[in-house]
Amino acid sequence: AQSVSQHNHHVILxxxxxxxxxxxxxxxxTVNLFWYVQYPGQHLQLLLKYFSGDPLVKGIKGFEAEFIKxxxxxxxxKPSVQWSDTAEYFCAVRGDGGGFKTIFGAGTRxxxxx
Amino acid sequence: xQTIHQWPATLVQPVGSPLSLECTVEGTSNPNLYWYRQAxxxxxxxxxxxxxxxxxxxxxxxxxxxxxxxxxxxxxSSKKLLLSDSGFYLCAWSVSPGQLGETxxxxxxxxxxxx
Numbered sequence: 001a002q003s004v005s006q007h008n009h010h011v012i013l014x015x016x017x018x019x020x021x022x023x024x025x026x027x028x029x030t031v032n033l034f035w036y037v038q039y040p041g042q043h044l045q046l047l048l049k050y051f052s053g054d055p056l057v058k059g060i061k062g063f064e065a066e067f068i069k070x071x072x073x074x075x076x077x078k079p080s081v082q083w084s085d086t087a088e089y090f091c092a093v094r095g096d097g098g099g100f101k102t103i104f105g106a107g108t109r110x111x112x113x114x
Numbered sequence: 115x116q117t118i119h120q121w122p123a124t125l126v127q128p129v130g131s132p133l134s135l136e137c138t139v140e141g142t143s144n145p146n147l148y149w150y151r152q153a154x155x156x157x158x159x160x161x162x163x164x165x166x167x168x169x170x171x172x173x174x175x176x177x178x179x180x181x182x183x184x185x186x187x188x189x190x191s192s193k194k195l196l197l198s199d200s201g202f203y204l205c206a207w208s209v210s211p212g213q214l215g216e217t218x219x220x221x222x223x224x225x226x227x228x229x
Contacts, residue, residue, distance in 0.1 A: 009155060032215065044204065044220040051215055090157060094216065101173070102218060104158040 002027045002095050006105035013081050014113045021076040021108050023065075023091035033074040034092040034102070035065055044090070050074065061085070083114045116141035120205050120221040127228055133178075133192040135224050137205030140186065145207040147188040148218060149180055152202040161203075164188060200228045 007022035025031065035047040048059025055067040065076045074091060091105040117140045127133060139145050146165055150158040160173045162180035170180050177196050181189045188205060205221040 004157075034217070036220075043222050046217060046219070049217060092158075101160060102216075106155055106157040 002093055002101070002103045004091055004093050004103050004105040006089075006091050006108050008108050009106065010109045010111070012111045012113065015083055016080050017112075019076070019078040019081045019085070019110070021089055021091075021110070023074045023076065023105060024072050025074065025091075025093040025103075026072065027093060027095040030096040032094040033065070033067055034094075035059065035063070035074070035076050036090045036092060036104075037087050038090070038107075039087045047076070047089070081110075081112050083112050086110060086112045116207070116219065118205060118207055118219060118221040120203075120224050122224060123222065124225045125227070127195050127226065129197055129228055130194050133190070133195050133199070133226070135190040135203055135205075135226070137188040137190075137221055138186055139207045142186070142207065142209065144185060145209055146216070146218075147182060148206040148208075149188065149190050150204040150206065152204055152223070158204065162190070195228045197228050200226055202226075 003026045005024045033050040036044050037047045038044045047063055048057050048065055050057045050067045058064045063078050065074050067074050088107045088109045090107045092102050094102040119138050121136055148163045149161040151161055152158050162170055162172055164170050164182045167182055167185055177199060178190060178192050203224045203226060206218040208216045208218045
């Protein structure tokens with residue numbers, strides 16, 4: 001069965017610090033990978049996604065993620081965070097044998113201190 | 115462009131009362147529709163999905179049911195709410211049904227408190 005693990009439940013950073021949020025999944029087949037973000041009081045929205053091709057994916061607001069197939073990982077990065085990046089971040093995976101199911105991680109709450 | 119609406123935004127209901135949460139999508143035809151429950155620290159749990167009118171699949175046994183009376187309308191219901199039904203309910207839509215390459219887009223959610 002597919003599963004997604006996000007390493008940190010809470011992260012606190014100062015502005016301008018670099019960010020890396022870990023995400024590992026368990027599934028042996030072909031996958032689509034996603035990062036969603038939920039800003040306080042807003043919809044859950046898509047940050048970036050990987051379907052195929054270049055494993056380094058760039059998303060909105062300066063975020064990027066790298067798919068490392070050998071490590072079953074899809075870590076999210078941003079070189080310099082801003083206070084406005086305070087949000088909850090969800091990693092998700094959809095496998096080719098998963099039917100209609102996209103599996104979400106438990107989420108990581110990021111708080112950026114101004 | 116496509117938009118997704120959920121209402122109500124917040125709901126407080128007594129135990130044993132019925133429930134009806136509504137989700138509608140605009141700007142697309144024959145979408146896949148999903149109901150999720152989001153619990154703090156536990157991510158999103160898929161409750162139901164639908165690939166067409168009247169077609170509902172349940173992912174977990176529970177006190178809830180779903181219906182899709184129209185192409186772009188998805189309703190989450192209960193006949194008698196339990197305390198454990200409290201949570202944040204999200205509706206989502208997608209196209210490219212059931213295949214890799216599908217991306218889901220989420221509504222604003224309904225926060226349900228059962229007392």
